[in-house]
Amino acid sequence: MTDTLAPAGPFSAPERDAVYRAIKTRRDVRSQFLPDPVSDDVLRRLLTAAHHAPSVGLMQPWNFVVIRDPSVKAQVAQAFSRANEEAAAMFPAERRALYSSLKLQGIEQAPVNLLITCDRTRDGATGLGRTHAPDMDLHSTVCAVQNLWLAARAEGVGVGWVSIVTDADLRGIFGLPDHVVPVAYLCIGHVAELHTEPELQVKGWANRLPLDDLIFTDRWGQH
Template identity: 70%
Template sequence: MPAFVQPCPATGPVPAGAFSAEETAAVYRAIYSRRDVRSQFLARPVDEAVLLRLLGAAHHAPSVGFMQPWNFIVIRDQAVKERVQTAFRAANAEAEAMFPEARRPHYSALKLEGITQAPVNLCVTCDRSRGGPVVLGRTHAAEMDLFSSVCAVQNLWLAARAEGIGVGWVSIFRDGALREILDLPGPVVPVAYLCLGHVDALYAEPELQAKGWASRLPLEELIYRDRWGQGDG
């Protein structure tokens, strides 16, 4: 266990307060320099101890009602990766056709996955039956289990950035494809299919921005006060 990870006390609150300047800077560095990695994976294996630290970070994500609906399917088998990549290619061909004809050459030039290149693939799932039929905090918003699982993905992604591990999220699959390949039982749904591996370099900005597909929206245009559409002016 890294020195900065403190064991949780059995009961009772612990002192709270801001991190040191160095610790705070490290958190924000992980947030701002995190990237969706598609093509920079190295062949070097991911050490099991590092992977377990990342999964531990994911497992410490917030979850509504403390339901902890996630599971983590670690995939190293090349044959399984190849089946997943085949499923991606089928869906990706359909996805390309959904864009205006003028954008399709740009779309087809983008590398949108590193499934077989990444040493580790990881499927983060959500067990929609976990916690039983009535879960605290989910009584009026059934999707909170899915939202909680996404928090686990973000925790893992930021921890991976701190560890020098690249992460790429592959989302272009037909409904049911991952369920069939990974033998997911009925109440379990795939939330994120991730590619993980060591990287020596990352884009200075999001890759889709660097390659002209989209740009980050200005923050000031996204903030409203007290109600939708109301700004500071």
């Protein structure tokens, strides 16, 4: 294989601005999904973006399970409902009412659901870059999720991450082998509007932290 190099200079100003716009306006979508189908071409572009994510040792540990079957979505929605009831009871009383008022999934409303998994055997027993950091395969898979999410924003497609569901339920519904870990269950569909700020901030659950408070120099805690 011939090694080729390409210029590494900055993007043009409009290209750069588009990247930052996708980053800053990306939202976790739960209730704004339109019924319009997501075309195969658009979905393919999103999956291609995910597949071009960085992965340690070029292990590419991800797989993508595309779900359109309403009966499968219904099983996941039931699993979410069980987990969500358990989750509500974990919050203090003063937060419980607000938690229960939040819409935290769009499983059956979104035209497409997507399960992104991590195959923990993909790079063999000793993978490059995992000898001392064995969870890098999981971290690499999350990079694929982020790539897909930003590409979706550029396409005018909304994405919502459903985290309130157990691994055991996802394993059972999708027949995952033991060495495959469910990393992200996503709801995907076209949207007409997005919140200008994160929805949980709009609803009063949390606020974005000041960046300067999170930056240290040379060692922990040193601003």
